[in-house]
């Protein structure tokens with residue numbers, strides 16, 4: 101299976117949300133990284149056939165998804181950034197309702213809903229009204245509805261927003277377990293969501309796809325540019341003014357500062373192993389979400 105994004109641009113009035121994006125996606129998890137407004141949601145909505153590009157096209161196995169139309173939607177599971185729920189529906193009823201919209205036959209829907217409620221650990225809440233659920237539980241309902249039709253292409257836009265760390269880990273495991281024969285696209289600001297499961301990272305900056313590569317390859321580029329240095333708290337301001345500081349850890353009465361720099365920033369500095377948070381800072385610098 102191959103999803104091919106061909107010279108896709110999207111213009112909203114004078115705003116260029118996406119600028120000539122091209123790439124190919126095959127089975128596996130892809131992580132979309134980008135600062136606010138970089139075009140992640142726009143690209144995902146185009147791939148989910150919710151909006152049309154202003155220019156360019158998307159092909160599934162060589163056929164334009166616009167021509168495939170319902171055939172494309174049949175193989176697609178989409179969790180939008182802001183999912184609309186019917187608050188008075190119970191969890192179970194909501195999922196049956198979505199199953200009906202997706203044209204899933206009744207008996208099949210029962211089997212799928214039961215299984216997915218287990219997968220997202222909401223079996224005990226199946227008779228609770230959606231309006232009464234916590235944010236994290238609602239998000240899990242959203243994940244379940246995206247997977248109802250056993251989709252071959254799964255698009256999830258900031259799916260872990262609102263989930264607690266335990267739920268995030270469970271969600272990651274669920275995605276990586278089903279990704280081997282599917283294309284999974286996931287956008288996030290939280291780099292730890294994709295650190296271990298993404299086959300490739302797609303980095304968007306102001307509508308332009310600036311990188312598409314394996315996380316290890318991107319991290320390799322930071323080798324020799326990440327440092328830690330133990331300093332007195334009074335030294336922090338000077339360091340922050342001079343360098344990109346990606347993290348700080350209190351160590352007794354000192355601070356361990358993590359710095360991105362081409363050269364050794366301080367005689368006391370030691371080289372550190374780059375991580376995805378460093379990478380985020382490296383690409384997004386002034387736009388970085390801290």
Ligand SMILES: Nc1ncnc2c1ncn2[C@@H]1O[C@H](COP(=O)(O)OP(=O)(O)OP(=O)(O)O)[C@@H](O)[C@H]1O
Pocket residue numbers: 112115116117134135136137138139140141142143
């Ligand atoms: N319907 C719209 N009308 C006008 N401008 C829009 C519309 N949708 C998005 N934009 C603009 O296009 C740009 C890209 O937005 P998009 O939502 O794709 O970014 P994003 O990377 O998903 O951001 P975030 O991380 O904040 O969700 C932004 O400048 C945004 O304001």
